[in-house]
């Protein structure tokens with residue numbers, strides 16, 4: 001595919017020079033979309049969306065086009081080369097310059113090739129690392145980090161935001177629906193702004209001043225039943241399990257459903273508890289869920305079914321393939337009605353689509369006599385609760401973390417365990433309505449737990465099941481082993497639940513937890529817990545993590561950096577932080593940069609460098625090892641994630657959304673809030689209080705995080721035989737002939753040059 005296209009359209013009406021459009025600098029192509037020709041520039045917006053079956057072409061940063069010009073059809077011949085190149089992918093980003101004025105009138109010359117960054121062979125130089133101070137980026141104290149480090153919530157920024165985002169947004173912000181440009185980032189991608197989603201097609205949010213979560217909470221006050229409301233005539237209670245709460249133990253909504261069922265039983269009004277999970281392939285597609293994450297869910301559902309069966313609780317799994325995908329709420333209500341249930345409970349999901357879905361359900365006039373209650377469960381402190389004295393959300397982690405810790409200190413119930421659900425009476429199995437729900441196969445028509453979901457076939461299912469087991473108490477074993485297993489071991493291929501060579505007990509300095517402060521940055525060690533897939537899908541609650549460490553630290557919850565336990569708890573709070581960011585700035589859920597001005601950064605679009613990064617063929621061993629760990633294990637060590645994410649966004653200067661999507665599709669621990677937060681942090685478009693010039697030097701990162709090169713040798717077999725510290729930089733540290741024998745690529749960019757280019761592009765977003 002050509003890197004840059006220049007196209008000049010004849011124009012019927014001359015445009016005054018002052019109104020000449022600036023070049024458009026990005027084009028997004030998404031397949032299988034049927035859209036009308038669209039132009040919003042007449043509405044003073046900056047987007048153009050052209051239908052070109054099977055592609056929809058979305059131009060951003062279109063400035064000052066007259067309505068006449070904006071509606072001008074583009075010639076098919078222009079797109080032909082692009083069409084050919086996207087036949088096998090469903091997403092492509094291309095640099096494209098389109099102008100309605102002859103090239104000689106353009107303000108500057110447009111080069112058609114990306115900057116070449118051929119690495120020069122040079123003698124070994126001592127690594128310099130401008131990020132040294134920030135090896136622990138989260139806890140590094142920054143002079144400007146205090147309570148004033150807050151950002152106005154959307155409600156207070158409303159007016160400013162709409163004008164700036166309409167000029168700068170790199171994603172759809174107006175008019176016709178456009179399918180995903182960047183998958184997971186585009187949770188609510190059809191929107192007019194961050195308020196609008198497939199689940200909120202009406203202009204709700206255009207004039208209001210609340211985030212979707214605030215709207216949901218307001219609606220909960222009006223519409224949800226009080227705790228003991230005995231609404232409706234139905235006898236039964238349904239708990240709707242979702243993508244983040246796949247567990248029985250310590251589950252807020254499930255515990256509540258169980259309490260409601262008990263109450264009904266006491267009043268002799270029935271009271272069977274039914275658990276429901278709805279598989280929604282269209283949502284998974286829209287949100288870039290990967291096959292591994294889906295397989296992990298399916299395996300968990302099968303295991304949960306067995307456990308719930310023991311409690312005489314039918315676990316109904318239903319695959320919702322109806323169109324539109326937004327009809328899910330109606331389907332759930334209709335199932336409740338069918339099952340003679342009058343109460344429905346669920347835990348809140350904080351992504352925009354899901355919040356609007358729940359809001360629509362709460363506001364639905366005819367719920368068929370079913371009352372719907374929602375609970376905060378996914379995070380320790382509910383998003384929206386950690387705010388400054390004047391009620392604004394924090395945008396910087398450290399002050400947020402202090403407040404978060406205060407919240408828990410003041411309200412111990414936040415980490416209290418929810419009671420396990422009580423079993424249904426054995427009679428439930430004979431009940432005319434509930435009894436038949438135990439055998440899903442007999443129900444047919446979308447009911448049942450598929451081994452595999454069409455469109456999400458997991459090619460390495462067996463290996464994933466071995467590495468990340470879900471049944472027979474595996475999640476608990478993962479935690480147990482982290483708390484008391486011996487630390488400092490190399491365990492790169494060990495299943496997450498496999499014990500260390502020795503159990504050293506929870507209160508020794510040798511345990512993985514105790515060593516966490518140092519071990520967590522060593523990529524070759526079993527220094528971190530590997531609990532993330534279990535937390536992301538909710539097999540373990542974050543409260544449980546904190547309770548476990550609290551039990552080891554004399555009943556006092558430690559947070560900070562004084563001990564391994566304190567440090568680990570801080571990571572759990574970091575997970576909460578990104579949930580809080582997602583809820584307070586829902587725009588991040590729609591592909592927007594947290595810091596608006598960086599939406600204009602000029603990204604590279606060469607598919608060759610992007611593909612080299614994806615495949616782990618950049619010539620930077622630590623980056624390649626991290627990428628290959630992702631491909632192989634569906635997981636990367638946290639430091640590896642930061643290194644490789646920063647490499648993609650700063651060295652290769654690719655849009656962070658490309659990386660976010662790749663991780664999302666490949667990770668077993670895929671979690672929108674953490675993934676987006678991690679990417680935006682790494683790309684400096686997010687909540688990192690350090691400015692954009694934090695650029696990791698991959699070489700010094702490699703030497704610090706994998707000192708003996710074990711991690712690299714494990715994941716990059718071409719380098720297995722490389723001895724000593726040449727492992728970190730074989731191209732420069734080995735002789736030419738020796739290097740060539742390895743069959744390993746040369747570095748695709750040179751650090752110093754790439755760094756300069758990144759500094760330039762970030763300093764003045766929009767410039768070359």
Ligand SMILES: Cc1cc2nc3c(=O)[nH]c(=O)nc-3n(C[C@H](O)[C@H](O)[C@H](O)COP(=O)(O)OP(=O)(O)OC[C@H]3O[C@@H](n4cnc5c(N)ncnc54)[C@H](O)[C@@H]3O)c2cc1C
Pocket residue numbers: 520528529530531532533535536571572574575576578636637638639641642645663667669670671672674675676677678679682
């Ligand atoms: C670019 C990028 C993408 C990421 N994508 C994801 C993702 O999709 N899903 C995901 O769960 N985490 C993600 N993270 C965060 C972090 O890398 C993983 O949570 C961590 O590596 C998981 O390993 P662990 O369970 O051994 O972590 P531990 O070090 O043992 O930490 C315990 C738990 O704390 C939480 N945690 C730790 N570090 C972070 C962090 N930086 N941000 C948020 N939570 C954290 C996680 O829930 C983790 O399981 C991402 C980070 C980056 C930089």
